[in-house]
Amino acid sequence: MLKLHRSTTQAVITSLDMIFNEGRYADKVIEKTLKQNSKWGARDRRFIAETTYDIVRWYRTLRTTTKAEEGDHWKLLAGWLILSDYHMPPWEEFKGVNPKDVLQSYQKLKGIRKIKESIPDWLDELGEQELGNRWSTELTALNEEAPVVLRANTLKTNLRELQEKLYDENVETSLDENFPDALILKQRQNVFTTPSFKEGLFEVQDAGSQRIAPFLHIEPGMRVIDACAGAGGKTLHLAALMKNKGRIVAMDVEQWKLDELQKRARRAGVSNLETRIIENSKSLKRLENSADRVLLDVPCSGLGVLKRNPDAKWKLSPEFITNVLKLQENILADYGTMLKVGGEMVYSTCSILPSENQQQVEKFLKANAGKYTLQEEEHHWPSEGFDGFYMARLKKES
Structure with a gap:
């Protein structure tokens, strides 16, 4: 009671x-x-x-x-x-x-x-317009409480070792065979005060988000650009997959986010990272044709992550959606220039709207006919248990 x-x-x-x-x-x-x-x-x-x-x-x-x-x-x-x-x-x-x-x-x-x-009227109408019958299923799932998921930092530990260490710290977790580095908390609690966190053994990162870095098909030794890095959850995952070999250039338009990324990288033991602020088009021009892989985890509506950010549905507006669609289109057009011919680029969002996802990719491919090919795309739906994400991998052909 x-x-x-x-x-x-x-x-x-x-x-x-x-x-x-x-x-x-x-x-x-x-x-x-x-x-x-x-x-x-x-x-x-x-x-x-x-x-x-x-x-x-x-x-x-x-x-x-x-x-x-x-x-x-x-x-x-x-x-x-x-x-x-x-x-x-x-x-x-x-x-x-x-x-x-x-x-x-x-x-x-x-x-x-x-x-x-x-849900606001306009958002309910938009969801039904874009997703049809699927909208009701996903909307119900988006009102469920989000699980807390950890990603084992394989630069310092492995999944089993981390699970045992956390158990000794009174944090019980479970595994999910579909997510090789993920531990799911059995009970919500503050994990940021644990010795394991302070030692950089894990990051808090939803399981859906954990699919994006591996989707880039990176290998140790590559030159990788995370062009919308933010505070760097996916950047740190990339570093772990690369085993600290090669080079990661993390970019963002806000310096404070990159400063936070540097702090997180030090705790995680990442040594192959460079951060660069995007000040103007020259910031991109300097890196033209230089990357084996480019990650574009673009700004979006965030409709796939309402489980953990329920206030977003009251802050969003039709005008915001219109503006973010234009921004996504511009980022795809401008940032792809940093990719080498033969290299691959991943476009990803934490949205479930086709207008932000496959329709953006289709529009980009049409505008760049023959220059890029779609290699693979994935949808992760909130109704499947974790956050909603979309990702598409494109190859630069010429």
Whole structure:
């Protein structure tokens, strides 16, 4: 039975205020909130994080069934308690919320997909337009809680050794034969304080994301460019697959992300990495025809990773989708110049929309007829258990 405490409940309300009223990212808000009170134990911290994420995930459902005004986050919490079949204490903040009315409202509205699955109208329409019948299946999966997945850093350990070491650190994990370097946490917990993490033995990386670096078909000794590196989760995976042999050039338009990548690389024991800021077209020109492999993990809508970023569906807009489609098209056109003839390039997104995925690749191949050929493509769907990703490998023929 769930028992509410004033301090942790207020922490949830404060977190929701920062997410919805101030437009902050949920993961950063939770991180900041949990740092504020060292007296909270594991159970309190889990309540704050999971309840906040759950209310963000079901925001539209809760707001509709409780008839909450914008910003009335106490009423959302009351609705969450009622629909989760928890006891709602007789607190002043919950006054006026009738459990019977909320349950009746939910029964009446649950047949409407955009209410039941808690999604904006425009996004529900776009998903159905692009994915047809598949949209309902994937939307349901995207509202499930994401598993926490680790990637064993094979520069320092192997999967079995890491699993045993984590077990000694009170972190229990399971394996998935489809993902050779992945360990899945049996229970959500803070793994960043473990000795194994501090020693650089693993990174937190979803299993779907772990498929992208191997899809590039790299070998030790190659020259590889990760052209949209960000903070470098896939860059570090590339380094491990290359066994620190050859060269990786990690690029991004934001220096702070590359600085964070350098810190992570030092912890992981990566020694074949160079970072470069993309300032203008000259940054790409200097690397023309220089790479055996290029990874373009491009900016996207992020619709494949709503399990772990549920606030994204409230921050996205049709205008953002339009702009990101143009950006993806430009990156494919401009960044491919860094690839040698005979080299291979992977275009990837964490989206499930065809307009961001295979349609972008088809458009690129049509515009560069005879210059590139499609070698292989893969879809990883949220309904398969992990995050949604798309990847296509292209070969430069001339």
